[in-house]
Amino acid sequence: MSELPSASGEIDWGRLRDAAAEAMGKAYAPYSNFPVGAAALVTDGRVIAGCNVENASYGVTLCAECSLVSALHMSGGGQLVAFTCVDGHGNILMPCGRCRQLLFEHAVPGMMLETVSGIRTIDEVLPDAFGPRTLGEYRSEPQ
Ligand SMILES: O=c1ccn([C@H]2C[C@H](O)[C@@H](CO)O2)c(=O)[nH]1
Numbered sequence: 001m002s003e004l005p006s007a008s009g010e011i012d013w014g015r016l017r018d019a020a021a022e023a024m025g026k027a028y029a030p031y032s033n034f035p036v037g038a039a040a041l042v043t044d045g046r047v048i049a050g051c052n053v054e055n056a057s058y059g060v061t062l063c064a065e066c067s068l069v070s071a072l073h074m075s076g077g078g079q080l081v082a083f084t085c086v087d088g089h090g091n092i093l094m095p096c097g098r099c100r101q102l103l104f105e106h107a108v109p110g111m112m113l114e115t116v117s118g119i120r121t122i123d124e125v126l127p128d129a130f131g132p133r134t135l136g137e138y139r140s141e142p143q
């Protein structure tokens with residue numbers, strides 16, 4: 001990708017939704033029966049995805065976004081430009097609060113999310129975020 005998409009219209013949301021729906025099909029959700037798939041466009045143009053992975057110890061459950069962030073790093077890193085998340089019926093989901101925090105750290109400023117009320121930015125869904133910069137001098141240098 002020569003230039004990052006800067007507007008929602010430059011994003012292939014259909015492709016992202018398809019990738020999220022495919023990932024949803026790989027979810028392990030025997031406890032909630034609520035499979036989730038997430039997909040995102042990365043700065044270099046690749047599309048990554050993740051699904052939720054539940055656990056008999058319910059609180060240990062990994063949201064689809066956790067799986068997606070792991071996939072980001074395991075496939076070469078980069079930052080997230082656009083993100084979408086769907087449930088088992090293909091309905092668009094807003095990431096839970098914990099996952100908004102998780103995504104923030106790996107998002108370009110202004111990362112776009114598809115929501116039921118339209119396209120939002122990460123700043124809109126996680127205002128005044130706590131992030132690496134909040135740590136200031138306490139932050140160790142990036143590896
Ligand atoms: O942002 C979210 C919110 C929920 N879930 C999963 C966790 C759990 O397995 C199921 C029901 O909460 O949905 C996600 O994957 N992402």
Ligand SMILES: [Zn+2]
Pocket residue numbers: 063064065095096097098099100
């Ligand atoms: Zn979550």
